[in-house]
Amino acid sequence: MSTFTDDEIKKAQAEVEKIIDSGAPIVKMNIFDVLDSYTPSLRIKNIIDYTLELYLELVSKLKEYSEEEQVTFLNALKEADIIDNQSIEKEDSFLISLHRKFEHKVSIDYLLEKMTSGEPISKEEFIKIHDVLLVGTSSEDKLGLRDNDLKFVGSYQVTPQTKFFFENRAISYFPLKHTEIDAALDKFLNFYNSGIKPNHKYDMFLLPMVCHGLIASLQLFKDGNTRYGRLFQNVLLYEMVNKEANLDLKLPIVYASRQYAAYRDDYRKKVENIVLNNNHEAWESWFSFNLNRIQDGILYNLRCLETIKDLNGNRSF
Numbered sequence: 001m002s003t004f005t006d007d008e009i010k011k012a013q014a015e016v017e018k019i020i021d022s023g024a025p026i027v028k029m030n031i032f033d034v035l036d037s038y039t040p041s042l043r044i045k046n047i048i049d050y051t052l053e054l055y056l057e058l059v060s061k062l063k064e065y066s067e068e069e070q071v072t073f074l075n076a077l078k079e080a081d082i083i084d085n086q087s088i089e090k091e092d093s094f095l096i097s098l099h100r101k102f103e104h105k106v107s108i109d110y111l112l113e114k115m116t117s118g119e120p121i122s123k124e125e126f127i128k129i130h131d132v133l134l135v136g137t138s139s140e141d142k143l144g145l146r147d148n149d150l151k152f153v154g155s156y157q158v159t160p161q162t163k164f165f166f167e168n169r170a171i172s173y174f175p176l177k178h179t180e181i182d183a184a185l186d187k188f189l190n191f192y193n194s195g196i197k198p199n200h201k202y203d204m205f206l207l208p209m210v211c212h213g214l215i216a217s218l219q220l221f222k223d224g225n226t227r228y229g230r231l232f233q234n235v236l237l238y239e240m241v242n243k244e245a246n247l248d249l250k251l252p253i254v255y256a257s258r259q260y261a262a263y264r265d266d267y268r269k270k271v272e273n274i275v276l277n278n279n280h281e282a283w284e285s286w287f288s289f290n291l292n293r294i295q296d297g298i299l300y301n302l303r304c305l306e307t308i309k310d311l312n313g314n315r316s317f
Contacts, residue, residue, distance in 0.1 A: 009148060016149050016174070025173035027218055027275050029180055032187050035210060038280055040202050040287070047291045048205045054298045055241060058253055061305050073308075074251035077301065081234065081255035082106060085227050086137060088261050107133035108231060112251070115239040120193040123185055133231060134224045142223035145185075146178045153219065153272065173275050175219030188214055192236075204240035208233040209290045213283070216271045226271070230257050233290070259296040263289075 020026050040048070062070055110129045114121055131143040154172040176184055192211055215229035238252035260267050270289050273282045 009150065012150050013148060016152075019171075020149075020174055024171060025276055027173065027176040028278075029176070029184060029187070031214070031217065031274070031278055032191070034278055034280065034283065035191070038283060040206060041284060044284055044287050044291075045202055047288060048202050051205065051291050051295055051298070052241075052245075054295055054302075055254065056245065058298050058302055058305075059247060059249065061302060062249075062253060071250055073305070074249065074253060077253070077255060078108060078251055081257050082108065084255070084257040084261070085230055088227065088230075088257060088264060107228075108235060111231065111235045112239075115235055121189060123189065126185070126189060130221055130224060130228050133228055137224075139223040142221075144222060145181050145220055146175070146222050149174065149178055151175060151219065151222075153268075153275075172272050181218075181220050184218055185220060188218070188220075201244065204244045205237065205291065205294075206287065207240065208236040209287050210283075211236060212290065213271065213274055213286050217274050226267075230260065237294070254294060254297045254301065256290070256293040256297045258300070259293040263293070 062073065065073070107129050110125075110132060114125060114129070127145065134140055134143055152171045152174045188211070191214070192207070212229040212233035215232055216226045219225050221228065234252055234255045234257070237254065238249070241247065242249055266289065270286050274286055276282075
């Protein structure tokens with residue numbers, strides 16, 4: 001692992017500040033203000049209504065099987081998503097699978113436990129779940145929150161050795177300044193812990209997608225921000241729909257990680273759009289994109305259930 005002297009880091013930090021002061025795009029705390037005033041458009045409401053119909057159809061199809069078979073199916077989905085979510089970030093699927101065999105508890109288990117407990121998530125818990133997500137990956141040496149601003153979203157990583165590559169305009173944007181991370185984390189957790197607003201059924205889809213977008217765009221951590229955002233969305237969607245639709249599923253029935261793989265570039269552009277434009281239209285575009293991926297995940301799982309039924313005349317797994 002490369003290490004740098006304090007003097008090298010200080011010089012690099014000063015150079016980054018010059019670039020930001022010259023007008024380079026950077027995530028700011030006012031990203032939260034736009035969300036405070038957001039009301040979903042009729043178009044987004046219609047997409048959510050249709051997505052919920054598909055979701056409930058999937059639940060209904062799953063309920064045709066025994067409780068034991070349901071749990072088997074849901075566990076298989078969970079195990080597949082652990083691999084899929086990491087694979088999007090070019091992790092070795094075999095090594096992730098092998099590590100999984102030795103680790104009995106992974107980040108999704110911790111997140112499921114916490115979200116279904118009904119208790120708020122603390123800063124320490126939020127950070128721990130992220131770090132567990134990176135254990136066994138190529139980013140295992142990058143645990144924890146960022147402690148400097150030597151990072152940008154783009155083609156190159158800013159370090160004293162790269163000479164920054166500023167001339168080739170590789171930078172898309174800079175993440176939130178590391179000195180603001182603590183305050184941003186407070187706001188984010190307040191956003192999450194506030195839950196559903198009264199008489200606002202659409203929040204059971206919107207809040208998971210908002211949390212996903214904020215984690216991905218704020219870049220609070222040294223690495224693993226987008227994969228943590230996807231994990232957070234998957235589990236929170238399950239917890240909220242389970243509660244608001246009075247379901248009794250033991251585990252999430254929909255994961256969208258596999259569906260993001262084919263849209264990896266579009267996915268990152270949607271995150272970038274949130275940062276660069278920071279308006280209701282950018283968030284609506286993000287919601288529409290993610291709802292489509294959730295729908296893709298539901299339809300994929302419906303096909304899987306139909307395939308199982310076709311292959312097994314007795315409907316047994």
